[in-house]
Amino acid sequence: xxxxxxxxxxGVCRPLLxxxxxxxxxxxxxxxxxxxxxxxxxxxxxxANGAVVPAASVSATNQGTxxxxxxxxxxxxxxxxxxxxxxxxxxxxxxxxxxxLERRDIDIEANNTTRMxxxxxxxxxxxxxxxxxxAPVLQTDRADVHQDVTTVELENLPVAIGRNYxxxxxxxxxxxxxxxxxxxxxxxxxALEFNVNGxxxxxxxxxxxxxxxxxxxxxxxxxxxxxxxxISEINVVTNSFDAEQxxxxxxxxxxxxxxxxNEMHGSGFEYHSNNHLKAWPxxxxxGQVNKPKLVYNQFGGTIGGPIKRDKLFYFLSYEGNYDHRAxxxxxxxxxxxxxxxxxxxxxxxxxxxxNPYTDSTGTTLADPSKRLPMMAPGDPRCNxxxxxxxxxxxxQSLLNTPSGQIAQKIIGLWPAPNLGGLxxxxxxxxxxxxxxxxxxxxFNWNISSKLNVFGRYSFLHYSxxxxxxxxxxxxxxxxxxxxxxxxADGDTHSATFGGAYTFTPSFILDAYFGFTKQGTxxxxxxxxxxxxxxxxxxPGTNGTRPFEGGFPEMDFNGTDDFATIGIxxxxxxxxxxxxxxxxxxxxxWIKGAHNVRFGGDIxxxxxxxxxxxxxGGGTFxxxxxxxxxxxxxxxxxxxxxxxxxxxxxxxxxxxxSFLLGLPDQASKSVQFPDQYSIRAxxxxxxxxxxxxxxxxxxxxxxVRWEYFPYPTRLPEQSQGVHPRxx
Numbered sequence: 001x002x003x004x005x006x007x008x009x010x011g012v013c014r015p016l017l018x019x020x021x022x023x024x025x026x027x028x029x030x031x032x033x034x035x036x037x038x039x040x041x042x043x044x045x046x047x048a049n050g051a052v053v054p055a056a057s058v059s060a061t062n063q064g065t066x067x068x069x070x071x072x073x074x075x076x077x078x079x080x081x082x083x084x085x086x087x088x089x090x091x092x093x094x095x096x097x098x099x100x101l102e103r104r105d106i107d108i109e110a111n112n113t114t115r116m117x118x119x120x121x122x123x124x125x126x127x128x129x130x131x132x133x134x135a136p137v138l139q140t141d142r143a144d145v146h147q148d149v150t151t152v153e154l155e156n157l158p159v160a161i162g163r164n165y166x167x168x169x170x171x172x173x174x175x176x177x178x179x180x181x182x183x184x185x186x187x188x189x190x191a192l193e194f195n196v197n198g199x200x201x202x203x204x205x206x207x208x209x210x211x212x213x214x215x216x217x218x219x220x221x222x223x224x225x226x227x228x229x230x231i232s233e234i235n236v237v238t239n240s241f242d243a244e245q246x247x248x249x250x251x252x253x254x255x256x257x258x259x260x261x262n263e264m265h266g267s268g269f270e271y272h273s274n275n276h277l278k279a280w281p282x283x284x285x286x287g288q289v290n291k292p293k294l295v296y297n298q299f300g301g302t303i304g305g306p307i308k309r310d311k312l313f314y315f316l317s318y319e320g321n322y323d324h325r326a327x328x329x330x331x332x333x334x335x336x337x338x339x340x341x342x343x344x345x346x347x348x349x350x351x352x353x354x355n356p357y358t359d360s361t362g363t364t365l366a367d368p369s370k371r372l373p374m375m376a377p378g379d380p381r382c383n384x385x386x387x388x389x390x391x392x393x394x395x396q397s398l399l400n401t402p403s404g405q406i407a408q409k410i411i412g413l414w415p416a417p418n419l420g421g422l423x424x425x426x427x428x429x430x431x432x433x434x435x436x437x438x439x440x441x442x443f444n445w446n447i448s449s450k451l452n453v454f455g456r457y458s459f460l461h462y463s464x465x466x467x468x469x470x471x472x473x474x475x476x477x478x479x480x481x482x483x484x485x486x487x488a489d490g491d492t493h494s495a496t497f498g499g500a501y502t503f504t505p506s507f508i509l510d511a512y513f514g515f516t517k518q519g520t521x522x523x524x525x526x527x528x529x530x531x532x533x534x535x536x537x538x539p540g541t542n543g544t545r546p547f548e549g550g551f552p553e554m555d556f557n558g559t560d561d562f563a564t565i566g567i568x569x570x571x572x573x574x575x576x577x578x579x580x581x582x583x584x585x586x587x588x589w590i591k592g593a594h595n596v597r598f599g600g601d602i603x604x605x606x607x608x609x610x611x612x613x614x615x616g617g618g619t620f621x622x623x624x625x626x627x628x629x630x631x632x633x634x635x636x637x638x639x640x641x642x643x644x645x646x647x648x649x650x651x652x653x654x655x656x657s658f659l660l661g662l663p664d665q666a667s668k669s670v671q672f673p674d675q676y677s678i679r680a681x682x683x684x685x686x687x688x689x690x691x692x693x694x695x696x697x698x699x700x701x702x703v704r705w706e707y708f709p710y711p712t713r714l715p716e717q718s719q720g721v722h723p724r725x726x
Contacts, residue, residue, distance in 0.1 A: 211514025403661020
């Protein structure tokens with residue numbers, strides 16, 4: 001159950017009172033429970049005739065770490081162990097008058113319940129029966145629909161280049177095929193986007209060792225992807241969620257990082273690909289002799305073992321990803337004749353360039369329906385044989401107006417076509433590089449039989465470079481590799497610290513705290529220079545703040561006629577610092593036939609971003625400013641003054657508008673303050689009971705309350721003062 005509509009500060013205490021009131025009246029035989037971070041082992045002990053065996057001594061021992069927990073069967077012959085760390089366990093049952101029974105290699109998984117019923121044979125306690133094998137796969141103690149991706153699948157199933165564990169979701173029922181999402185700079189982990197059972201891709205919650213790893217700005221991806229070699233298992237619940245699991249409507253996913261054991265284990269790996277193993281790219285020009293260079297290496301290793309046997313353990317994992325390529329793209333650029341203002345070649349296609357001016361002084365014609373064809377009689381650019389009237393040639397006087405002179409400065413930076421034709425006539429290539437290093441570490445400490453704690457720390461650092469089609473000055477769109485041109489870098493820190501404490505065998509606490517801090521920066525070349533204002537002399541472009549630098553974006557009939565010059569993305573540059581913190585506490589209370597679990601979750605999310613981007617209707621450019629040169633400015637309008645209908649046009653008209661310095665759209669995004677910060681708090685409380693009505697019937701019921709107040713800005717910003725201005 002969720003409540004999103006209550007005003008902040010009301011109704012918070014009442015759910016707590018309800019939780020403890022319900023917990024206080026529950027009673028009856030024991031039942032099983034499993035938690036997000038831990039697993040449970042339950043079962044019944046009977047003799048050879050099927051009669052229950054009460055008061056039998058039962059122990060469960062982690063075969064990897066030696067950690068052991070003991071207990072006795074109740075009057076119904078039932079035993080249960082909750083809050084077990086995932087791993088392989090040995091179950092031992094002893095009772096006077098019966099042989100000792102030991103069952104090994106019982107797989108305990110996080111957020112799952114393993115049932116192991118046993119039958120004792122009459123005999124001496126000095127005799128023993130040892131059984132090795134897996135538990136039955138039939139799920140009888142939980143109502144949720146879940147799948148587990150274990151180490152076996154992670155190590156043996158083929159995974160696409162990049163080795164992202166999310167690729168394996170395509171093997172699970174209800175999942176759409178995961179796809180790549182966003183640029184490298186925004187999503188350096190290369191987290192995948194997917195839908196589950198038809199729900200929104202924003203409605204999935206992925207936790208790493210119990211702590212959510214949301215991409216705060218883009219919740220359809222997550223902020224951190226551990227190395228596949230560092231993962232022990234993935235638990236995926238897609239329906240009938242336990243009340244403990246919230247903040248999701250599609251899938252609740254918990255990723256467990258490996259832990260060390262009493263035996264030292266390690267691994268090493270490398271995956272390599274290069275241009276000799278790839279097909280020819282379709283973007284290459286005719287006659288290209290060699291495939292573009294490509295070198296991809298993904299390598300690393302893991303190691304884990306004991307620091308102190310049976311007590312303290314460690315696990316470390318490193319992974320490096322190095323992707324270096326020669327990228328290439330075809331775009332459209334104007335011909336030398338067009339740059340000179342000569343559009344004679346378009347006359348045969350019926351395209352006429354019309355003069356928007358009344359004379360050479362730069363005064364525009366009031367009535368655009370009375371424009372005359374552009375002509376330059378006597379101009380040396382005229383070809384008297386093919387164009388005796390000098391039509392479609394812009395007079396030199398109009399090219400020398402103040403706005404026309406700005407266009408001439410830009411033309412000096414523009415490369416000439418290197419391929420034939422009027423479209424896709426320029427081939428660009430350049431080096432792309434993406435480097436990423438990932439570290440995962442985990443430490444487990446069995447302090448006593450009542451208390452165990454763990455800590456996980458993960459770190460990601462990345463950098464990339466994406467070249468542009470026109471180089472570091474004129475820029476233009478990225479050649480390939482990522483949608484953000486220029487340089488990007490950043491770090492992601494993710495950690496979980498938690499533990500479990502057994503007050504009594506029937507009352508257990510587990511709690512943990514975690515955080516993820518994601519930092520990403522993406523800056524185009526030339527961002528440190530005010531090209532528009534200081535080099536080109538365009539009033540209103542750029543600004544006094546660092547993120548307002550760079551070459552203004554210039555489009556031609558949108559992006560239809562020619563490749564964009566200047567900054568291709570209206571969201572560049574950006575600097576983001578997006579932290580999130582989570583506090584979780586859970587209690588297990590076993591009372592007769594009831595097993596009650598209740599607790600709370602406080603999740604704090606933050607955005608701290610410098611990114612002057614307007615998202616809305618119309619054409620809006622970034623903080624450097626931008627211009628669009630449409631076709632109708634140099635066409636004969638048929639419905640003045642809007643000129644939405646005009647004579648036949650093509651790319652010649654939009655470029656002529658550029659040479660005259662007459663954009664039909666211009667804008668600039670302004671951000672205040674320099675850094676925009678938002679805070680959001682998410683509160684959750686829950687209580688759930690699993691009631692073993694009979695040995696054949698289990699009843700699960702619970703309630704979850706989630707409260708999401710409106711996000712807030714920092715007090716200094718709500719007052720219009722930037723925090724760093726003091």
